[in-house]
Amino acid sequence: MATGRLADKRVLVTSADAFMGPPIVELFRAEGADVTADDSLLLGADEPQQLVDRLGDLDVIIANLDLAAYGAKVADIEDAKWLEGFDAMVHPLMRLVRAATPRMVERGGGSIVVTGSSSPLRRMRPQAPSYVAARAAQNSFVRSAGHELARHNIRLNAIAQNYVANPTYYPPELMENERFLERLSAEVPAQRLGRSEETAELALFLAGDSSTFIFGQLIQLDGGWS
């Protein structure tokens, strides 16, 4: 039920063709937002600043950054793979928030929503310490920077999700894997995988005018897993 809840909002969605980008772009447009769907990975140190400069005033940024979980055991972690998690998810997040802040301060506020992970909040199976450490750095940045930005009425919050359908972590073929289905049933109290639309709805809540006193929080969306 689209109700114009983002009418006239200027929104940037990063990695818009990946992870939680597509359902968010779709719902936000249906709700009236003017969405820039950017597909770059923002790996270059200057890319976030250039992107933000190009777009000018923004009401909302969906910092959608992902990388397939790297599941090596501690003794087998490869340096390049370990660093890649920070390069793809942590550093671009800082750079994007840093780039967006001055203009949002000037405009009197804004909302930045990170499509993150609840994996650091509980022991995962199988374990993926590389992935989890990078997601934890994201979460911690959201909390710490989120507190600082609150006084400027900039809401920096994260969707801490797990077990939500998306092509990066839960490709469709996984749903035919017996072992995965058993794990889903054992690990997820809701007994099902989340739908990507459920993430989009939470993103909408955090982006719009219904969450104006929520700052620096991780909202867990994972069927009760964490």
Next chain:
Amino acid sequence: MATGRLADKRVLVTSADAFMGPPIVELFRAEGADVTADDSLLLGADEPQQLVDRLGDLDVIIANLDLAAYGAKVADIEDAKWLEGFDAMVHPLMRLVRAATPRMVERGGGSIVVTGSSSPLRRMRPQAPSYVAARAAQNSFVRSAGHELARHNIRLNAIAQNYVANPTYYPPELMENERFLERLSAEVPAQRLGRSEETAELALFLAGDSSTFIFGQLIQLDGGWS
């Protein structure tokens, strides 16, 4: 902007004339809900069951239970005041959820939203160990029972709020108290008290059909305080 987001939903709000009851009743009615606003405190052991039996099928329950924070230092805690916190906030919550569960299981789901507190999540000033222990028991029950109920598609979640305007904890005269305003500025990153409507908006999100993969969570609404 009312958009019928709770059209046809049968809702019970407890202690409806206190704490976060009034703004929730108002917003939910504006969104099309059929709201029963019950004013009793549910202190009697059988009252929650009787209330739920009287109402029959419910889609949503707002478990709104409060008691003014009892700020005694540890050495000065009075037994009666200590017990009162559990009697007013903890035991009625369990009894209300217990009473509501069988019928919600039968109907295939439902949403129970607790108007709770983020005070157990951080050190408070001034301290109120009695109050905080009771709110922590509430929070823990939400998480633990919330995980159990997830498999029945019953969403039990809490609004973990602090520094939101309401007559129980932040009566209007407090806003003229210099020391309180200093504390607000030092403690709350957002530099202001929340509006009661901001709690009602979060309650709406958790009650309605936009949060269907969130189970057993505490959503913090406190201007970045915790």
Next chain:
Amino acid sequence: MATGRLADKRVLVTSADAFMGPPIVELFRAEGADVTADDSLLLGADEPQQLVDRLGDLDVIIANLDLAAYGAKVADIEDAKWLEGFDAMVHPLMRLVRAATPRMVERGGGSIVVTGSSSPLRRMRPQAPSYVAARAAQNSFVRSAGHELARHNIRLNAIAQNYVANPTYYPPELMENERFLERLSAEVPAQRLGRSEETAELALFLAGDSSTFIFGQLIQLDGGWS
């Protein structure tokens, strides 16, 4: 290896014949402490005060309070059983700390160690929302009161344990139960039940002079479970 680490310390251990009492009494005596091993359950509202008054000056109190976990599902919780958890574990803890505080303040400090539970920190299987809510209230009281008492150099901390051998929660016969052993292997990273002496060692660390900057903390001792 006993090394007199508690020489000349006056120690009270409550419920000394139950839960973690016996191994703590044994180790503490071996380390030179003057231990009062009290066997009462402290259920009466005045008992903690009377006990503390009778003993006079104390350096250390081991607040050892337990009750078998009550594993009813939410819909089946019996009021009497629910209340019993708070009566046996939560209210006596507050009363004991309250009673001990004035004299410890006068003497310039002291250490109170709660033999508590990490069960509120993670989803348990099977679930026991009654038990978990009472343990959460204990944990929260430790944190909140622990912060207040820190300025008086009174260290109030808790051992948040799980999967440690003790007659209340893990009677010896359980170790012959196939399903329990499977759960142990699946749930506890250390792949074994803790030994009761391991709790006693942590209690010794928290009681003695090696932890003098730790206040209001829950130290998790559970083989990596939480």
Next chain:
Amino acid sequence: MATGRLADKRVLVTSADAFMGPPIVELFRAEGADVTADDSLLLGADEPQQLVDRLGDLDVIIANLDLAAYGAKVADIEDAKWLEGFDAMVHPLMRLVRAATPRMVERGGGSIVVTGSSSPLRRMRPQAPSYVAARAAQNSFVRSAGHELARHNIRLNAIAQNYVANPTYYPPELMENERFLERLSAEVPAQRLGRSEETAELALFLAGDSSTFIFGQLIQLDGGWS
């Protein structure tokens, strides 16, 4: 009171001349350990492996890695400074644990103690989002890798400290700064800075044979701050 609690233990302390190195080296030697005090910063990707290979069998590693907190506001973070936090504290930690694991697995266990920070666990003042994000990645790695290593009887735990005297974060001259002393009194329940020996005592507890059921934990040592 030295009591040979680390007799015959082979211990490596990294950055031994900095942060918490000196008091740990001193106490551990007094307790009978054979300590290798390595002063390098382990910034090179291969250095941790080379160091561990050179030393051979180790019972205990103190992963002591630090960097002065970089206190820039979000909008002012410099890329080089941001990355430096991860380069100095996060990546060397992973590499050190990775290097140490195979031999410890072979020997049936070991203990790795990280001298870390509780700063990610609470809102800091003044804020330092760069520093906090790196420390959070450390903490998360300890938890995640700590769970994996538990089954090999390798205890990976962290001292999550704050407000403990050390030349990196609390140089002696700070104690003469009025504003710092006011902050100390307002922020730290214990009303004082911790002594570096108090960290060394906790490191001893975690390194030795008294904490054999503690895995993947962050033990908070901060005068009740967090």
